[in-house]
Amino acid sequence: SYPDVDKASKPRFVRINTILISVSDAIDSFRDEGWKLVHQKDAKDYDGFLENISNLVEDQFMVDIHIPELLIFPPNTEFHAHQAYKDGLILLQDKASCLPAHILKAEPGSIVLDMCAAPGMKTSHLAAKLNNNGKVYAVDLDTKRLKTLEDLMQKIGVTCVETINKDILQINNIHCKDVEYILVDPSCSGSGIVGRLDLLEPAVKDVKRIQKLRGFQIMILKHALRRFPNAKKVVYSTCSIYPEENEEVIQEVITQIKNYKLVDASSVLKGPWINFGSDKYGDIGKFCLYSKPEKDMCNGFFIAVFERLKDGEENKY
Numbered sequence: 031s032y033p034d035v036d037k038a039s040k041p042r043f044v045r046i047n048t049i050l051i052s053v054s055d056a057i058d059s060f061r062d063e064g065w066k067l068v069h070q071k072d073a074k075d076y077d078g079f080l081e082n083i084s085n086l087v088e089d090q091f092m093v094d095i096h097i098p099e100l101l102i103f104p105p106n107t108e109f110h111a112h113q114a115y116k117d118g119l120i121l122l123q124d125k126a127s128c129l130p131a132h133i134l135k136a137e138p139g140s141i142v143l144d145m146c147a148a149p150g151m152k153t154s155h156l157a158a159k160l161n162n163n164g165k166v167y168a169v170d171l172d173t174k175r176l177k178t179l180e181d182l183m184q185k186i187g188v189t190c191v192e193t194i195n196k197d198i199l200q201i202n203n204i205h206c207k208d209v210e211y212i213l214v215d216p217s218c219s220g221s222g223i224v225g226r227l228d229l230l231e232p233a234v235k236d237v238k239r240i241q242k243l244r245g246f247q248i249m250i251l252k253h254a255l256r257r258f259p260n261a262k263k264v265v266y267s268t269c270s271i272y273p274e275e276n277e278e279v280i281q282e283v284i285t286q287i288k289n290y291k292l293v294d295a296s297s298v299l300k301g302p303w304i305n306f307g308s309d310k311y312g313d314i315g316k317f318c319l320y321s322k323p324e325k326d327m328c329n330g331f332f333i334a335v336f337e338r339l340k341d342g343e344e345n346k347y
């Protein structure tokens with residue numbers, strides 16, 4: 031068995047910026063510094079993997095079983111002063127936040143739209159998945175946050191990103207041509223973020239705010255599915271654990287969309303996955319994936335994946 035995580039016990043996740051350094055070179059340089067790599071023998075044994083993470087001692091690290099460019103260090107390992115961090119070779123990004131770009135799986139050379147992009151952690155991961163080859167349109171309404179994104183891209187050697195400082199609802203295929211993959215990562219309650227789980231208490235769950243967020247989430251997801259005729263795959267993600275912002279958003283949208291189907295969000299993952307949506311929502315629950323701090327040792331997160339229907343296929347909702 032392994033413990034529930036809180037801020038103090040959550041492992042330190044380090045994403046290798048594969049634009050500047052290969053996974054094997056990054057691992058070698060950590061080993062050269064004295065870090066010891068703990069191997070996960072059985073990649074199908076998720077409980078064993080979690081147990082190994084929780085047993086990491088001071089000088090040990092592991093490679094994640096789902097995201098090959100993600101390393102796992104003991105909680106609170108300090109990297110801000112590390113040269114590799116300063117040089118943009120590594121990013122400090124929670125595992126949950128690495129899932130959307132990994133699951134979107136855009137191939138190098140393709141055109142991606144990141145609808146709510148700033149401050150750019152997922153944009154940088156999308157660019158890395160493209161090998162910096164192709165294009166990521168990074169849209170955000172907030173000028174200051176978008177500037178942070180631009181600074182980050184420069185620091186970490188990303189050159190395939192074009193930023194657009196506009197309301198995403200005003201953006202369509204004319205502004206962002208030939209988009210093939212879309213990430214929808216809208217503003218949410220943040221209730222999944224470890225250290226903010228107190229939000230789960232009914233006294234602090236702000237129902238009015240959640241309803242407002244949910245309205246925006248539905249609107250932007252419909253926009254993604256309707257306004258980009260060349261898009262073939264759309265990933266919706268939130269760092270919320272409230273069904274109102276997750277399964278209920280998907281349920282409302284999928285019943286109003288004709289040309290997409292919902293697919294199993296975990297099918298891209300090589301390792302085993304255990305947390306899905308609630309049974310209450312039938313197939314929607316089965317296909318949507320959650321990460322849960324109390325199980326997966328990372329932030330709470332939700333992901334749904336839509337794929338454009340092929341000729342003869344039907345949306346059964």
Ligand code: SAM
Pocket residue numbers: 127145146147148149150151152153169170171172175196197198199215216217218
């Ligand atoms: N994907 C980001 C990352 O990984 O770093 C985090 C995105 S954050 C959850 C949501 C973002 O949506 C905020 O930066 C916010 O400014 C932006 N946003 C909110 N409303 C928007 C709109 N109408 N159009 C474009 N961006 C919007």
